[in-house]
Amino acid sequence: MFDVQANLPVLIVTIPLIGGILTILTGRGWKPWAWATLLTGTIFYLTLRLIVAVWASKTGIVSYELGNWPRQWGIEYRVDALNSFILCIVAGVGFLTTIYAKCSVEKEVPADRNNFFYAVWVLALCGLLGITITGDAFNVYVLLEISSLTVYALVAMGKDTHRGALTASLRYLILGSVGASFILLGIGYLMMITGTLNMQDMHDRLHSVPGILQSKTVLVAFAFLVVGLGIKMAMFPLHMWLPRAYTYAPSAVSALLSATATKVGVYMTFRFLFTIFGVGFSFMTMPTTWVLALCASAGIIVTGVTALRQTNLKRMLAYSSVGQLGYIILGFSLANVNGVAGSVAHILNHALMKGGMFMALGAVFYRMNRVDLRSVRGLGRRMPFTMAAFVLGGLGLIGFPLTAGFISKWYLVQGCLDRPHMWPLAGVVLVGSLLAVVYTWRVVEAAYFQEPDPGAPPVTEAPTLMLVPMWILIGASVYFGIDATGTSKITVTAAKALLGGS
């Protein structure tokens, strides 16, 4: 009898890998969607079992050696509090966006490409999950390529609703490849000097051999990695690929990407900076704190201002995403428990809020065929559930109390205040939320206090299949704002593990 429990980590990657390829065979109509939903649902269930297994284990770590090869030679999947949490987010949001995707894809992707869409979609999830679960640096790169290539394809699938999707995808491809090559170079240098690809071994050797950390090779590797990861997680000013990609991708893809792709980029950064290089080297020896905190702060302010000048709401949310990633980056750049915990918490909270908001915009597009500020006029009355979800998500971005965004903000501000002389950063966090008020409120005013354009089509509420996943995400973002004891336990544990493992 095959033991599911013992093989959980590998199943989470192999099921979507094989299942994704098989999707091509499912034909037309609703079948590819149903198959993808089945796959992602199964994966989500497995990640839930995995997080339970991690918390049940004594060490808090589940290690799995592929093919029973010892980790020095083979690939190790290593799951702890941090990545089991991220896995759940990726798989959960992946599952919900797959359910949501049906209507969005019917509208925005030609029917004869449905099976390809879902095949690529599931493979993208496979890549993202794989990056998150693996403990092997080269394996990270391989899976990164799987996820990147599939995501470029997903963005390009929007070409039938907007030609811009093709150039957006190309731009994403070029910048993404630059980032990936930087990461590959960084990993290569690290492998050269440590002679291993296992993350834990890399860390051990970097810190056991005297003088190795000061070597030029390690410094160059560090620089390559920080820049490469910066591109992947859309750190300002390396975010250039993101706004267009999110704007022109099909709605479901925007929702999936905003909630998972950049988050996995942040997770990789955690692994490289904290687990491999260690807090002491990354944040004390190197001036990473200042570089990242400055980039993040500038990002929060600049993209906030840019967002409030957009009339295309998807583009507005895209800029807002860069700003919100700024919060996440700012949090871990502080390298203290509150900061890192805030950062990890915001990975979840932002995934819920932004995923839900992109879904709401997708529903608006489904009915109105456009998503600019004019198109939402008077929609508060016509699509009450969609717009209410959007507003609740917006309140989360603002960091309104009793939404998840408040929890992240609480930790981040505390993290800033905990570092001596870093309190102005707390001001940046708070000013960023004011910018969120401004750009969210333009939508509120249009939706609730302005009359619809005379030429606007008379629309009704979005289909239930769109509303349900949207409201699960938004509802969760409110729930985790009212009762964040569970998430804060996980995030603080993860933060302590990251900081203590130096």
Place this chain on the structure above:
Amino acid sequence: MHFELSPPLLAIYIPLIGAFLIALAGRWPNVREAITLITAGVLLYVVAGLAPRVLADDFWLAFARSQPLRLAQVLPGVYLELKVEPLGMLFALIASSLWILNSLYSIGYMRGNKEHHQTRFYVCFALAISSVMGLAFAGNLFTLFVFYELLTLTTYPLVAHKGTAEALRSARTYLGILVTTSVCFLLAGIIATWGITHDLAFKPGGVFTQALASGALTGPGLGVLFILYMYGIGKAALMPVHRWLPAAMVAPTPVSALLHAVAVVKAGVFTVVKVIVYTFGPLTLVKYGQGEWLIWIAGATILIASLIALFQDNLKRRLAYSTVSQLSYVIIAAALMSPISIMAATLHIAAHAFGKITLFFAAGSIYTAAHKTEISQLDGIGRKMPITMAAFTIGALSMIGLPPTAGFISKWYMLSAAWETDYHFVVGVIILSTLLNAAYFLPIIYRAFFRAPAQDHHHHAQSSADGVFGDETHPASASHHADHGHADHGEAPWPAVVALSCTALATVVFFFYSDLAIDLAHQLQKGLLR
């Protein structure tokens, strides 16, 4: 999660359920309004039922021992919790009792002016009251902040109600200032407090004593926190963050009356007093010599706002600036940091409420009956609307602080507190501002009763609106309406008249029977002296 229905929780739920039912009954206006009135009545009953417990002799003993009512644990150690204490009790009593009269008034006003979106109006109103109840009974700073923000959010649709470009612009100012101050300063202060003390609970004497004794917090640090809190509470309209209040006057008058003369602004000064008493502790602040600046700023706010009020021709704007000045009375009294001054601050929260709501009711009635918004249009209106203007006079007397009105009581305590603490500046401010109050209220009364109605009415209204006050908040149609069908107006619809008569009466009654308010203020004082 805690689902036991104890009275403070009920006080939050009742308006919430009311809002839900109002939304359901939106199609039948009479049912809808009946639900509003019944909800308000039930709420007052529940809130009043709490009073005896708070007034009990051993209240503070029980307060120190009893656990707060915990609704949710939001973060480890940070709870959403409720706890009843005298100050909040008084605030909840005022808000819930005036809600009944205000609902009655709203019916007359909203129907008289044929306002649109009336269901949304009543729903948001009930939601705002629910937030006020949560604010009044908040058991810690976090809960207070949550309801403070919810109050901003639920009143926003009421300010933006008209949906015109101007209403939206004013509503933006409203939201912008209130959210900016609360997020940038108040929230920062609360998070810093949590970082320093890991204790957000309200306790008489404050939470910082230990941190100060151990050196974790220094005197200047305490001062910085105090600034963060005082300017974080934008709803208290301390200058220069008062701009949102005149902006909010664009809302329908019942909103201005209950929310922007009583509930929202009082939520501001209530929070100021609450933070001074329960988070900082007056004694701590005095001991470390922090917070004296507040007296000067509040004094300046009183005088400057009164001076601005003097030059406003738009009646509601004049009342708004009068409110700004009256709010700083509460702040200046609290800033004196003596037991009797805290009592004065508490009483003024109550005393100002009755007078100011009467004034707004009168202003709204004049608008409904005569479509007049400017003071220069009011010549001789006392003859056509005798009840309204009589009530207005009582309200104005209360603002000035003359007996036999409510305003006299609190001013009396305030002056004695100022003498007792030897702040002659405060005595001077109070006297000067009393004169200013008289200077901007008495001419209105004089006009209304002793001047003959203007003959060339239309021309007069037009020139004043176009000339000096062209950008005021009254709708452009107001002056056009003046001659069409309103030339021979009488009083406003009867619910409005009844409501404003009741509040005017209450203003006078408060002078003779202010026992409940004084008892509650005494109880608060006892807590301070323990």
